[in-house]
Amino acid sequence: MNFITYMSENMDQILSLLVEHIELTFLAVAVAILIGVPIGILISYVKKLGKPVLALANVMQAIPSMALLGFMIPFLGIGTKPAIVMVVLYSLLPIIKNTYIGIQNINADMLEAARGIGLTKWQILVKVQIPLALPVIMGGIRISAVSAVGLMTLAAFCGAGGLGYLVYAGIRSINNAQILAGAIPACILALFFDYILGIVENLVTPKYKKQGKVSFFKRRGFQVSVLILTILAFLCLIIYPVFQGEQAKKQITIGSMDFTEQEILSYMINDIIEDRTDITVNQRLSLGSSTIVLSALEQDDIDMYVDYTGTIYGSVLKHEPNSNVEEVYNISKKEMKEKYDVNVLGDLNFNNTYTLAVRRDTAEQYNLKTISDLSAVSSELVFSPTLTFMERNDCFLGLQQVYPIAFRDVMPIDGAPRYVALTNHESDVIDAYSTDGLLKKYDLVVLEDDKGFFLPYHAIPIVNNRVLEEFPEVVPILEELSIYLSDDVMRELNYKVDEEQQRPEDVARDFLIQNSLITEK
Amino acid sequence: MIVFKNVSKSFGNHKILDNINIEFADNTITCLIGESGCGKTTLLKTINRLIEPTTGSVFINGKDISKENVIDLRRSLGYAIQQTGLFPHMTIRENIEIILKLTKKKKEAIANRTLELMDMVGLNASEYLDRYPSELSGGQQQRVGIARAFATDPDIILMDEPFSALDPMTRSALQDELIRIQSRYKKSIIFVTHDMNEAIKIADKIAILNEGHVIQYDTPEKILKNPANDFVKNFVGPKKIWSSPEFIKVSDIMIEHPVTCNPEYSIFYCLNKMRIAKVDTLMVVDDKNVLLGILYADVFTNVSYEHKKAKDFIEKDFLVTHPEDSIVDLLDLIDREKITTMPVVDSKGHLKGLITRSTLLTYMSQQFIKGDE
Numbered sequence: 001m002n003f004i005t006y007m008s009e010n011m012d013q014i015l016s017l018l019v020e021h022i023e024l025t026f027l028a029v030a031v032a033i034l035i036g037v038p039i040g041i042l043i044s045y046v047k048k049l050g051k052p053v054l055a056l057a058n059v060m061q062a063i064p065s066m067a068l069l070g071f072m073i074p075f076l077g078i079g080t081k082p083a084i085v086m087v088v089l090y091s092l093l094p095i096i097k098n099t100y101i102g103i104q105n106i107n108a109d110m111l112e113a114a115r116g117i118g119l120t121k122w123q124i125l126v127k128v129q130i131p132l133a134l135p136v137i138m139g140g141i142r143i144s145a146v147s148a149v150g151l152m153t154l155a156a157f158c159g160a161g162g163l164g165y166l167v168y169a170g171i172r173s174i175n176n177a178q179i180l181a182g183a184i185p186a187c188i189l190a191l192f193f194d195y196i197l198g199i200v201e202n203l204v205t206p207k208y209k210k211q212g213k214v215s216f217f218k219r220r221g222f223q224v225s226v227l228i229l230t231i232l233a234f235l236c237l238i239i240y241p242v243f244q245g246e247q248a249k250k251q252i253t254i255g256s257m258d259f260t261e262q263e264i265l266s267y268m269i270n271d272i273i274e275d276r277t278d279i280t281v282n283q284r285l286s287l288g289s290s291t292i293v294l295s296a297l298e299q300d301d302i303d304m305y306v307d308y309t310g311t312i313y314g315s316v317l318k319h320e321p322n323s324n325v326e327e328v329y330n331i332s333k334k335e336m337k338e339k340y341d342v343n344v345l346g347d348l349n350f351n352n353t354y355t356l357a358v359r360r361d362t363a364e365q366y367n368l369k370t371i372s373d374l375s376a377v378s379s380e381l382v383f384s385p386t387l388t389f390m391e392r393n394d395c396f397l398g399l400q401q402v403y404p405i406a407f408r409d410v411m412p413i414d415g416a417p418r419y420v421a422l423t424n425h426e427s428d429v430i431d432a433y434s435t436d437g438l439l440k441k442y443d444l445v446v447l448e449d450d451k452g453f454f455l456p457y458h459a460i461p462i463v464n465n466r467v468l469e470e471f472p473e474v475v476p477i478l479e480e481l482s483i484y485l486s487d488d489v490m491r492e493l494n495y496k497v498d499e500e501q502q503r504p505e506d507v508a509r510d511f512l513i514q515n516s517l518i519t520e521k
Numbered sequence: 522m523i524v525f526k527n528v529s530k531s532f533g534n535h536k537i538l539d540n541i542n543i544e545f546a547d548n549t550i551t552c553l554i555g556e557s558g559c560g561k562t563t564l565l566k567t568i569n570r571l572i573e574p575t576t577g578s579v580f581i582n583g584k585d586i587s588k589e590n591v592i593d594l595r596r597s598l599g600y601a602i603q604q605t606g607l608f609p610h611m612t613i614r615e616n617i618e619i620i621l622k623l624t625k626k627k628k629e630a631i632a633n634r635t636l637e638l639m640d641m642v643g644l645n646a647s648e649y650l651d652r653y654p655s656e657l658s659g660g661q662q663q664r665v666g667i668a669r670a671f672a673t674d675p676d677i678i679l680m681d682e683p684f685s686a687l688d689p690m691t692r693s694a695l696q697d698e699l700i701r702i703q704s705r706y707k708k709s710i711i712f713v714t715h716d717m718n719e720a721i722k723i724a725d726k727i728a729i730l731n732e733g734h735v736i737q738y739d740t741p742e743k744i745l746k747n748p749a750n751d752f753v754k755n756f757v758g759p760k761k762i763w764s765s766p767e768f769i770k771v772s773d774i775m776i777e778h779p780v781t782c783n784p785e786y787s788i789f790y791c792l793n794k795m796r797i798a799k800v801d802t803l804m805v806v807d808d809k810n811v812l813l814g815i816l817y818a819d820v821f822t823n824v825s826y827e828h829k830k831a832k833d834f835i836e837k838d839f840l841v842t843h844p845e846d847s848i849v850d851l852l853d854l855i856d857r858e859k860i861t862t863m864p865v866v867d868s869k870g871h872l873k874g875l876i877t878r879s880t881l882l883t884y885m886s887q888q889f890i891k892g893d894e
Binding site: 110114115116123 | 598606609610620
């Protein structure tokens with residue numbers, strides 16, 4: 001029921017993501033065909049190339065898709081490019097392989113007959129080999145297309161959108177309805193692609209292979225009409241945006257990392273800037289970790305985003321942990337300008353630092369209030385931190401040096417599912433962000449950092465030079481916004497999204513309206 | 522005219538063709554025959570350059586084909602092979618027209634030509650043109666194959682065992698068809714087969730190949746009657762002639778020196794001659810050996826023949842046969858006319874020999890008695 005309500009309330013968003021998803025998949029598969037089929041033909045002629053090319057395509061298939069995607073972001077930036085390239089690389093193998101096999105399997109005597117009657121190599125390829133191999137090639141394309149639909153959900157990681165956005169947003173906020181809203185259309189889309197390509201396969205299969213009576217749904221006429229309708233619908237989807245009128249020239253693109261608070265902030269900044277100025281703001285939500293979003297800023301894929309002082313200071317600039325708030329901010333601002341040529345604006349007045357949290361029953365059982373309390377009993381507890389937390393010097397590695405902490409077991413889980421593990425008693429301690437709404441949702445006890453180990457994580461907008469030069473009016477707007485924010489406010493807003501399952505855009509808008517930061521329209 | 526000059530072909534150390542010198546005459550069907558691996562298909566494929574000779578050259582009408590554009594060469598030659606030669610994804614029409622369409626002919630002319638070809642090979646155009654090869658029987662497919670080979674109206678047509686996958690009935694029908702087409706269109710057809718019966722039936726000349734050599738190159742009749750060596754004899758088979766009785770001529774089986782008499786001889790002398798030679802007829806010839814009539818022994822019963830001469834009893838109403846007539850014609854005649862004895866004369870009436878029922882019987886029984894040779 002929850003799912004149906006969610007679907008009906010978010011129909012617009014789901015549809016636009018679906019369209020995005022279709023466009024991306026179609027483009028990727030089309031490119032894969034344009035590359036794969038010629039390569040398949042090439043290796044069936046130049047036999048020596050066959051093994052290495054197929055091996056390479058196999059290896060490509062074997063690389064974890066996430067890794068491939070992450071690997072390409074530094075080169076291709078974020079957005080549609082890396083997503084399409086990744087899916088293309090994945091789709092190549094079945095297309096190349098089937099093209100190769102299809103052409104190899106043609107009767108050699110018939111090819112000799114074709115030569116014997118005086119067809120040129122090219123004519124043999126076009127008139128005999130490709131038509132005869134086409135059903136097999138289409139089989140490969142079908143496999144590619146179906147898996148491409150699934151793979152394309154990863155596109156959300158690099159800000160290309162698509163249905164994956166809903167899936168990952170859903171996983172993050174433990175919202176099953178949202179996961180399903182992304183997964184079910186993706187599944188239906190995959191089946192639909194398979195069906196349409198099945199029709200194409202059937203149409204390109206010469207009649208000589210078919211036998212017996214054909215059902216209505218397999219008649220040529222019916223299939224051709226379905227195909228034409230699909231193509232028309234498709235063209236509409238692709239052409240429609242072109243008629244959306246000229247794009248405004250004054251544009252800012254905001255990026256965000258992949259957690260709730262970032263999305264709320266992104267919507268806030270979006271709404272407040274659009275309300276106060278004539279600038280059009282585009283959002284690239286859920287791009288991934290801080291590193292990915294920062295590289296997007298460097299590449300000018302986005303113009304601004306909100307990061308945290310501790311992240312910049314510790315993991316970007318690689319400084320040793322430092323709990324002096326002002327020093328951390330100043331050094332970050334100065335060095336980001338020097339090293340990355342980006343501008344750190346004034347902080348947004350809340351500190352989303354790392355903290356450790358335990359269930360209330362654990363806290364009571366061991367009487368835990370501080371991290372020092374925890375380290376004393378840590379050998380009895382299981383810790384399930386995020387992957388990032390495990391790896392960073394300013395997180396677990398450093399923490400172990402400051403506190404004598406040694407857990408019974410460490411079981412890293414990314415994102416919100418670690419809260420589920422905690423409430424299911426599969427683990428006892430998690431790392432958390434101090435403004436995380438889930439802390440409130442699951443009624444967790446936040447342990448005090450009594451030795452002041454964690455860096456301050458004050459939210460800071462970072463913008464490129466273009467924003468400062470062309471849109472300086474943005475800076476005071478953000479300063480005004482910061483007045484209304486605080487740790488408590490952020491936790492409350494996060495809670496509304498994560499627990500009450502309100503949409504981040506609504507939460508952001510309601511907040512701005514309540515504080516009269518924008519006018520209600 | 523196709524001429525092979527010192528053509529050899531080797532694959533590695535294995536010689537497929539060993540110094541072939543042969544000429545294929547125009548407007549004839551030449552069969553290349555031999556066991557598998559003898560080089561017959563290789564020989565055929567050097568003509569359309571699907572295989573290039575290692576040494577030597579092939580000339581068509583005096584031109585060295587290795588110097589011609591290979592695509593043009595192939596399009597100027599018809600080519601038909603076993604059933605796999607048709608493209609399964611094309612209709613019969615597309616299969617026949619494929620080369621015509623590449624030659625920039627007018628659409629109408631192509632369509633007309635296709636109808637003509639279908640007519641030539643005896644297929645109903647409206648029924649079959651838009652079907653796919655798999656919808657046709659093997660024999661029909663092969664007819665299409667022939668039509669395609671004839672499509673561009675080439676002077677030379679190469680056929681590589683076109684009928685070998687067909688059942689005997691269909692094969693025989695297609696052989697008849699090919700003979701009929703050839704009698705009308707007079708192409709130079711080079712036809713590879715491993716079936717001696719097929720070669721004897723359709724060929725004007727047969728080239729027998731073995732291990733890359735041409736062992737014998739002659740007309741079917743001469744190969745049947747005078748095999749060049751034991752290989753040919755074995756290959757042709759001892760009784761092969763009997764499957765082509767039209768090649769057995771009257772001159773092959775007749776009694777070459779029949780007992781004769783002069784019309785002026787006395788009856789007494791004639792009867793005595795019959796008794797000594799143990800015959801019951803005498804061929805009556807004049808001094809120049811021109812046959813005048815037949816003297817039968819049985820006319821003398823109950824008749825006084827003293828002082829009478831042969832010419833008084835001569836039977837002048839008789840049938841003759843000629844040395845070049847075949848045994849098939851002869852049997853037919855004997856069967857129809859219920860006669861036992863038949864003189865063989867040449868065109869000028871000279872007596873050449875004699876056929877009797879007993880000579881026929883003796884000769885024909887050879888195929889059963891001497892079969893183990």
